[in-house]
Amino acid sequence: MGNNITTPARGVVLRRIPATAVSDLVHCLSEARPIVQAIFLLRFLTGAALGYTAGTDIATVAFGAFSWECAVVFVYLLNGTSDVLADRVNGSRRPIASGALPRRTALRYARVSGLLALACGLGMGAEFFVAVAGFLALGYLYSAPPFQLKNNSGATIAVVVLGGLMTYLAGSVSAGEGGxxxxxxxxxxxxxxxxxxxxxxxxxxxxxxxxxxxxxxxxxxxxxxxxxxxxxxxxxxxxxxxxxxxxxxxxxxxxxxxxxxxxxxxxxxxxxxxxxxxxxxxxxxxxxxxxxxxxxxxxxxxxxxx
Missing domain, CATH: 1.20.120 (Four Helix Bundle (Hemerythrin (Met), subunit A))
Structure with a gap:
């Protein structure tokens, strides 16, 4: 059987999504550490809850949360591609270190996720867009050469603290008011x-x-x-x-x-x-x-x- 489905009545050809693409996406989400994605979402929503007013639009908060989660996926996918040596020495079973997810594929999905975060962030307004862009830049400086701030303990702590503060701020901005x-x-x-x-x-x-x-x-x-x-x-x-x-x-x-x-x-x-x-x-x-x-x-x- 091929990868196309033909609808006889209209002669419309529907192309299936390749199984490898689905597998790669699942591996990318796993590499981005679902438990970390979940806590970032909770931080964002807590920021929104503390800034909630009668005028807060829940749909806007949800759209902002999606943008922020895309940014988180970018940051942790990029980090995974830069941690292969250490992860393998430590016996990590994450997809990139185990060989289940090619590094090049992870980088491609990371770029898509980052661009999606920026596009959605732009729709949230200038303040939110700046927060998203700053968070992405922070993640890039943390993992990507020649910067790799992750190699320095003081820089690592500073990045983690700043990334947390930015997440709460973004949640507050999505709610429309400060808490x-x-x-x-x-x-x-x-x-x-x-x-x-x-x-x-x-x-x-x-x-x-x-x-x-x-x-x-x-x-x-x-x-x-x-x-x-x-x-x-x-x-x-x-x-x-x-x-x-x-x-x-x-x-x-x-x-x-x-x-x-x-x-x-x-x-x-x-x-x-x-x-x-x-x-x-x-x-x-x-x-x-x-x-x-x-x-x-x-x-x-x-x-x-x-």
Whole structure:
């Protein structure tokens, strides 16, 4: 059987989408890490929820979210194409590292996703378009040579924090209004949580690959033990600071702050535990960090609903 379907009544030929194209798209979405795409969407929607007013158009927020997710796919696909050596040393099973997705194909889909993000962003207005373009540029500087900011620990943290702040800002812009102090506090607290806790714990299981690729992550510079002690200190400090700020400045965020503080204590406990075991065991603090993120953002939505 061929790849065409003929409709006898009208003689219309309908061309099937090649199976390889569908497979490549699925692999690209997998390489872009669905769990990360989901948390970026939740950050965006939280920004929109904190900026929500009676005049907010839900369809506009949804269109903005689609544009932002396209930008996220671009950033993480590009990152995947630049991390092949480290991923293979670390035993990653993501599509590019495993050979299931050709690097050239991933780059082609990344370009399409980036252009789609810009086109949709342009339809959202100048402010949103600038945010999308800035986010794409940040992702490019992070992964693409000769810049590759990912190879420097300080630059990595700065990129992660800035990318988080831009996501909340874009969500707010899509809603049409600023969320005031609660939105600013949430954006800063969660972005610092991403940069100072998430960006460090993510590398606990990747030290060998990062060292082989020449990356100077916190775990490479301080050693895994030193990086764990740093996270065990920073996570509770951030949780306590968020709680204190929420209690005094933004009561609507108290539920989110409680979740963050409890999650910070769990992360600290896991980071101080023995780092023995395989890569999966070493990534337990990062999984706790991710779970806390989801819970914290759910806490924001609960606080707004009460």
């Amino acid at each position: 005031g102090l609660p939105q600013l506090l949430c954006a800063v607290a969660m972005s610092l949580w991403m940069g100072l806790v998430g960006a460090v714990t993510k590398d606990f299981g990747d030290v060998d690959g990062d060292r082989a690729a020449g990356r100077r992550t916190v775990a490479v510079l301080l050693g895994e033990r030193g990086a764990r002690h740093l996270v065990a200190l920073l996570a509770p400090v951030l949780g306590l600071a968020f709680m204190g700020a929420a209690l005094h400045l933004a009561p609507v965020l108290v539920a989110a702050a409680w979740v963050t503080l409890l999650g910070a204590l769990v992360v600290a406990g896991l980071t101080l535990a023995s780092p023995g075991g395989g890569r999966a065991a070493r990534r337990q603090p990062y999984r706790a960090f991710m779970t806390t993120q989801y819970g914290s953002h759910a806490g924001v939505l609960v606080g707004l609903a009460l």
